[in-house]
Amino acid sequence: MRRVIVGVVILALVLALAGTAVAKFELTDEVSLGGKIRFQIGSPDVELISKAYAIDVYVYLADFEGMLGSDEHVTLSYVGSEVATLKLDSKLSKGLYDMGSLVPSRVGLKVSTDYLTFYVNNGMVDSELKYNFGAELSYELDSTTLGLLVLNTGETDITGYAVQIEAGLDPVTLTAQYGMKGDDLSAYFAKIEYPLDKITLSASYLMSFEEISEIVGELCYAIADKVTGKINLTKAEDVDLTYYGRVEIGF
Numbered sequence: 001m002r003r004v005i006v007g008v009v010i011l012a013l014v015l016a017l018a019g020t021a022v023a024k025f026e027l028t029d030e031v032s033l034g035g036k037i038r039f040q041i042g043s044p045d046v047e048l049i050s051k052a053y054a055i056d057v058y059v060y061l062a063d064f065e066g067m068l069g070s071d072e073h074v075t076l077s078y079v080g081s082e083v084a085t086l087k088l089d090s091k092l093s094k095g096l097y098d099m100g101s102l103v104p105s106r107v108g109l110k111v112s113t114d115y116l117t118f119y120v121n122n123g124m125v126d127s128e129l130k131y132n133f134g135a136e137l138s139y140e141l142d143s144t145t146l147g148l149l150v151l152n153t154g155e156t157d158i159t160g161y162a163v164q165i166e167a168g169l170d171p172v173t174l175t176a177q178y179g180m181k182g183d184d185l186s187a188y189f190a191k192i193e194y195p196l197d198k199i200t201l202s203a204s205y206l207m208s209f210e211e212i213s214e215i216v217g218e219l220c221y222a223i224a225d226k227v228t229g230k231i232n233l234t235k236a237e238d239v240d241l242t243y244y245g246r247v248e249i250g251f
Contacts, residue, residue, distance in 0.1 A: 031061050035056055035058055036251075038053060057069075063081075084112060089109070096181065099187040100187065100208055102151045103153055104123065104153070106123050106132070115138060118136075119132075119133065120133050136148070147164035160179060163178055164176070174192055189204065213236070217232070226250030229246070230247075
């Protein structure tokens with residue numbers, strides 16, 4: 001309990017100072033820099049947190065956007081086409097929505113259009129090159145978004161499928177997902193979000209492919225322009241309650 005109290009106090013101080021840290025850097029008419037800085041604290045056993053802070057730097061040059069992350073994550077995107085966006089990613093991975101990762105993190109390519117997104121990367125298995133593929137369809141109908149996702153992991157020879165429905169029922173947003181992996185594994189996920197002025201509350205429930213349940217509660221707060229804070233509480237089956245607080249500053 002003492003760690004929780006100390007963590008909340010530190011997060012509050014960071015939140016109070018973060019509003020003054022927003023900036024924007026324009027080098028020329030066509031070249032500009034941006035980025036994100038994240039500060040986070042949490043319980044020692046939260047796997048999401050590998051560092052107390054992280055910095056991502058973005059470079060915008062004409063029709064190209066690049067990103068260099070403090071975790072050696074590098075991306076380069078071409079956004080000049082009205083048909084599709086191309087993105088080279090040094091750590092491209094893809095999961096079945098919120099139900100767990102399937103395509104492992106590798107150097108890969110992401111191609112996005114208005115309705116379709118394609119993913120491809122590869123890895124070595126027993127000195128043989130194996131390809132991992134993914135295709136995602138997203139369609140908006142009024143306040144409802146329908147999604148269909150298919151992933152194939154050549155490295156493990158596993159195929160996964162998932163469907164998603166996201167419905168905006170003013171003022172709440174409901175999300176439901178169902179996924180299948182391999183021959184007989186399935187998972188489902190449900191989430192509700194409720195906005196309150198600058199605060200958004202959310203609660204979700206996951207039954208994973210490993211048949212482990214997980215409940216997550218989050219509070220997101222828009223502190224200032226490009227400054228957001230988040231508090232997360234997670235209770236997984238047979239695991240103690242974990243928590244973390246995070247502040248993200250964009251510039």
